[in-house]
Amino acid sequence: xxxxxxxxxxxxxxxxxxxxxxxxxxxxxxxxGYKTVDLVEGCILxxxxxxLRCYLNxxxxxxxxxxxxxxxxxxDAIRKESKHILRFGTGELSDSLALDRKxxxxxxxxxIFGNERKAIFELKSKWASIDHLLxxxxxxxxxxxxxxxxxxxxxxxxxxxxxxxxxxxxxxAIDRGCYVGLHFDPIIIYPGFEKDYEDxxxxxxxxxxxxxxIWVSLxxxxxxxxxxxxxxxxxxxxxxxxxFIRGEDGKYRYLKKExxxxxxxxxxxxxxxxxxxxxxxxxxxxxxxxxxxxxxLQTNEDLITKFxxxxxxxxxxxx
Amino acid sequence: xxxxxxxxLVNIDDVNxxxxxxxxxxxxxxxxxxxxxxxxxxxxxxxxxxxxxxIVIDGFRxxxxxxxxGKSSVPAYILSISREEALTLSICQNLLRGLNLVEKAIAVxxxxxxxxxxxxxxxxxxxxxxxxSEKVKDLxxxxxxxxxxxxxYFLEHSLSLKTISYFFKLKEPTRNKIISFLLGKSVTESSLxxxxxxxxxxELKCGDxxxxxxxxxxxxxxxxxxxxxxxxxxxxxxxxxxxxxxSRMAFPPNVKVRxxxxxxxxxxxxxxxxxxKEEIELILTKLNSAIKRGDFDKxxxxxxxxxx
Numbered sequence: 001x002x003x004x005x006x007x008x009x010x011x012x013x014x015x016x017x018x019x020x021x022x023x024x025x026x027x028x029x030x031x032x033g034y035k036t037v038d039l040v041e042g043c044i045l046x047x048x049x050x051x052l053r054c055y056l057n058x059x060x061x062x063x064x065x066x067x068x069x070x071x072x073x074x075x076d077a078i079r080k081e082s083k084h085i086l087r088f089g090t091g092e093l094s095d096s097l098a099l100d101r102k103x104x105x106x107x108x109x110x111x112i113f114g115n116e117r118k119a120i121f122e123l124k125s126k127w128a129s130i131d132h133l134l135x136x137x138x139x140x141x142x143x144x145x146x147x148x149x150x151x152x153x154x155x156x157x158x159x160x161x162x163x164x165x166x167x168x169x170x171x172x173a174i175d176r177g178c179y180v181g182l183h184f185d186p187i188i189i190y191p192g193f194e195k196d197y198e199d200x201x202x203x204x205x206x207x208x209x210x211x212x213x214i215w216v217s218l219x220x221x222x223x224x225x226x227x228x229x230x231x232x233x234x235x236x237x238x239x240x241x242x243x244f245i246r247g248e249d250g251k252y253r254y255l256k257k258e259x260x261x262x263x264x265x266x267x268x269x270x271x272x273x274x275x276x277x278x279x280x281x282x283x284x285x286x287x288x289x290x291x292x293x294x295x296x297l298q299t300n301e302d303l304i305t306k307f308x309x310x311x312x313x314x315x316x317x318x319x
Numbered sequence: 320x321x322x323x324x325x326x327x328l329v330n331i332d333d334v335n336x337x338x339x340x341x342x343x344x345x346x347x348x349x350x351x352x353x354x355x356x357x358x359x360x361x362x363x364x365x366x367x368x369x370x371x372x373x374i375v376i377d378g379f380r381x382x383x384x385x386x387x388x389g390k391s392s393v394p395a396y397i398l399s400i401s402r403e404e405a406l407t408l409s410i411c412q413n414l415l416r417g418l419n420l421v422e423k424a425i426a427v428x429x430x431x432x433x434x435x436x437x438x439x440x441x442x443x444x445x446x447x448x449x450x451x452s453e454k455v456k457d458l459x460x461x462x463x464x465x466x467x468x469x470x471x472y473f474l475e476h477s478l479s480l481k482t483i484s485y486f487f488k489l490k491e492p493t494r495n496k497i498i499s500f501l502l503g504k505s506v507t508e509s510s511l512x513x514x515x516x517x518x519x520x521x522e523l524k525c526g527d528x529x530x531x532x533x534x535x536x537x538x539x540x541x542x543x544x545x546x547x548x549x550x551x552x553x554x555x556x557x558x559x560x561x562x563x564x565x566s567r568m569a570f571p572p573n574v575k576v577r578x579x580x581x582x583x584x585x586x587x588x589x590x591x592x593x594x595x596k597e598e599i600e601l602i603l604t605k606l607n608s609a610i611k612r613g614d615f616d617k618x619x620x621x622x623x624x625x626x627x
Contacts, residue, residue: 245583285583291625
């Protein structure tokens with residue numbers, strides 16, 4: 001088990017095997033068909049609930065030294081895809097920006113996507129530092145932040161940037177002509193979370209233009225059994241406040257009724273601010289989708305098509 | 320390094336029986352030791368550390384009983400070795416007769432208290448079949464520091480380290496309250512583990528006041544239900560509703576209606592076992608009545624996630 005402050009050493013490693021992969025998804029849950037780019041493994045931000053604490057079996061942060069190897073896999077995936085507009089992201093096994101100012105890993109990737117104009121590259125982060133990227137940004141890169149009420153940032157995401165700083169950084173990306181993404185994931189149920197989310201949505205709408213938000217994901221807290229044991233050990237009252245069940249994938253997640261309540265609340269708050277926002281549920285069951293959004297999605301394909309339509313509506317013929 | 324030690328008769332008065340630095344046996348009394356001494360009048364040689372007075376390395380219980388039963392001397396090996404060697408020897412000699420979990424924990428705690436380097440302690444833990452884990456080491460320190468009645472409870476119920484680890488996630492007043500509740504109750508290791516897990520989450524979510532529920536609980540199952548009701552009210556309500564509808568449907572024992580206990584999957588599993596055609600007819604009638612009454616609608620609603 002990796003403690004919340006264990007990632008210290010950065011190690012450059014050779015690229016082996018598949019670096020660009022399909023998001024693993026979960027049986028009976030609708031997946032958005034995201035492509036993960038495992039350019040970096042490990043994260044310095046050490047959020048208390050992060051699945052990487054159990055998922056990785058090494059303590060150092062591993063960075064692939066051969067970027068060409070990664071780029072060839074990205075290009076290969078784009079070339080092979082004829083039906084959908086692919087979305088790639090480096091924020092699955094790491095934070096996309098936390099180490100980037102030092103190692104400048106994203107610049108070549110941003111440029112590749114800008115040249116290709118066939119797919120979207122998402123930088124998903126909680127680390128509000130993009131000044132070094134501003135001269136290189138183009139509209140095929142989406143800058144996204146995971147957002148949580150400041151109370152949660154202070155207790156569970158201690159090393160990350162404050163909420164306001166994240167929002168100001170998103171505004172910078174918008175000002176550079178990029179679309180941005182918002183990820184309400186994980187949404188944590190704790191006493192008073194409803195009011196905190198209401199305030200957070202207010203704050204978001206005051207700082208950024210919601211019409212420039214390409215997508216918003218909603219995902220409630222979920223984690224494997226080993227992490228549950230860690231939460232108990234660390235007496236994480238915020239994380240353990242809700243009512244959990246073990247899902248079909250063995251992961252702990254909130255009781256379905258509670259998830260629906262949380263999604264309805266956040267979905268409603270967001271739609272109230274901007275009715276055209278594209279909001280999707282991350283790894284949810286079809287019946288939850290229907291209950292929250294009124295949409296009947298049955299397969300991953302349904303959601304991927306929704307993404308295609310969303311991108312086409314914003315980019316027109318330029319993608 | 321111990322090369323050899325002379326065996327000699329030592330006057331019990333020359334031994335410091337109050338010094339328990341190397342004493343790892345638990346419980347203190349052992350009727351078998353006493354019986355053997357009584358029946359055979361033979362005392363196996365004890366091991367003492369050279370000092371004035373001598374300090375017991377191994378044979379504490381033999382010496383105590385010999386003293387109580389009026390003997391003035393015992394055979395003993397006198398060793399002039401370091402404190403660390405004395406403790407290691409005590410652990411190794413006791414290991415030969417088989418150590419219980421509490422004794423292993425005490426051994427680890429004594430090494431820790433003596434300031435023995437971590438790596439050496441972890442190696443000894445490996446020999447004691449505890450594994451080389453810092454977490455287990457901390458757990459051993461907790462066990463060793465517990466009150467004798469709680470240590471006894473662990474031993475009497477042969478609790479595993481995993482189960483005990485949940486117990487120690489609770490605060491001390493809660494632990495005491497729980498042990499008082501458990502004393503005299505019929506339990507199994509698995510039911511206790513589940514109970515401790517529920518208790519840990521209940522304490523985190525509801526505070527220690529929730530354990531006043533134990534004052535009204537008669538059995539462990541009852542206690543679990545009461546705590547769950549407080550810490551998982553929504554899930555408990557769903558379970559209660561399922562039980563209510565199931566009881567209203569009143570199917571015979573050869574018809575089972577099951578649903579996902581997590582209310583996640585939107586499906587019901589209905590199994591029927593029959594020996595005669597007439598039984599099928601009867602069951603179909605009952606199923607039809609349940610459908611007409613809306614019982615199945617209610618069950619599907621429970622797993623739909625709908626907020627009423």
